[in-house]
Amino acid sequence: MAVRTVGIALNGVTGRMGYRQHLVRSILAIRDQGGLRLDDGTVLMPEPLLVGRNPAKLKEIAQRHDLARWTTDLDAALADPTIEVYFDTQVTSARVAALRRAIAAGKHVYTEKPISETPEEAVELARLASAAGVRNGVVADKLYLPGILKLKRLLDGGFFGRVLSVRGEFGYWVFEGDWQPAQRPSWNYRTADGGGIVVDMFCHWSYLLEELFGRVSAVTARATTHIPTRWDENGEAYQATADDAAYAIFELPDGVIAQVNSSWCVRVHRDELVEFQVDGTEGSAVAGLRECVVQHRSMTPKPVWNPDLPATEDFRAQWQRVPDNAEFDNGFKVQWAEFLRHVVAEDPARAPFRHDFMAGARGVQLARLGLLSSAQGRRLDVPELAR
Incomplete structure (x- = not known):
């Protein structure tokens, strides 16, 4: 050999x-x-x-x-x-x-x-x-996460029919560093050092959306610094000059709209730290880091909006788990x-x-256009890059 x-x-x-x-x-x-x-x-x-x-x-x-x-x-x-x-x-x-x-x-x-x-x-x-x-x-x-691989399997198999929209939620609470140490290095919150959640995460959303649904053609974003003062690894206070949260709309081929929230200032009420819900004419799916659940058109319940009565349905129980069917390395x-x-x-x-x-x-x-969209307060087209 x-x-x-x-x-x-x-x-x-x-x-x-x-x-x-x-x-x-x-x-x-x-x-x-x-x-x-x-x-x-x-x-x-x-x-x-x-x-x-x-x-x-x-x-x-x-x-x-x-x-x-x-x-x-x-x-x-x-x-x-x-x-x-x-x-x-x-x-x-x-x-x-x-x-x-x-x-x-x-x-x-x-x-x-x-x-x-x-x-x-x-x-x-x-x-x-x-x-x-x-x-x-x-x-x-991110393309190699088990949950995303299962989502790709569903897309390739035509499970969704015509895809309509994508909603993504990513993030968790990163401690400020004063009374509990931060989980991320302090440079992440300084623009001069290359920090910022847009620069970090929009690069991920670019290849992930492109691989699953097609290239982003336009972006509307709002980036902000929710927590202006943090404490570094030595316990010293510093001004956070980089964005710690971003809220974006990405336009994709065939009229698909993706809304993705990215935040280091959010407390998690999700099953996983990142989740994407894909809705289509024939079914929907929610994919995280490892798991993916689906609800087909034939099994979709008929919720009725009534704010005067407590909810009686267990909405999460109405979804089916997608099996692994493979070893994920x-x-x-x-x-x-x-x-x-x-x-x-x-x-x-x-x-x-x-x-x-x-x-x-x-x-x-995409990251640069996201920051520019936020600064100018407008929607921006994403032009083709020429080598």
Whole structure:
């Protein structure tokens, strides 16, 4: 059995997402399962090189997982001929420069979202990657959630008939940091550091809506900072300059309207932290992180509005749970496997990777237009991006 090693420079693994989801639950998990078996029987084995700014943290992570290679020198990592893939999960403000260097070094590039701070930078990265002939991708983890995969199964099977609308609710209460520590780093609430829920979440809503229903053609949004003062990791008060909630209407093909609320200032009264309700002429579904429930047209009750009497119906009990019918692996790991297969394929069309840099650019574009819509108080069309 032939083994094909792929060297991967992972930049930003000392951060929570880079360490937990990308290193431990993806790259190391693929190694632990014996690698990825390709169609020709070859086993693809990822070999990580940890990259970051803090040598003490890098060394500790490497020792914890028995990894031999780490460095604080990005240029040295990119000059290493054993490295084929560069992955970036740094703060957004540092991402574009590092991706440019990786592309110039001829490395295939994979990155967390948002790919950049502006759509112009994102399109430039896509152009550079295309000109250099390197394969490129952006993380789109929400598409691999079990609940969303079940929703996609329903859409592909024609369950809804004609889709009418989508309603999404995402968020939870992030503590201010004064009397309980915040669950998110303080940079998320400072515009200068790349924070804000629009920049964070509209990139997700872009690829998710596009994959399920089609590309967003127009957006109307209201972004706001509900909590202006928070406390950082050292217990110091600071002014929150970035938006912590956004309320948006996205227009989709065939007249489908999506309303999506995103908030770090909402207390959860849902079954899951994110839920999408899709209504169609033949049926409806509510999908979360893991579960999905449906109500078909033939089984839809006839509620009657009567505010003078208490409700007697258990509305939640009138829905049916969609069975798993499959094994659901970690979404980050599944997408890593797809990208690595794409990287080593002689013909990339035979192992396609849909979420390339242009898809990432559309996410950044939607976030910027969402902020502009909020600032101007009007509906904005989402034009086609030209490479």
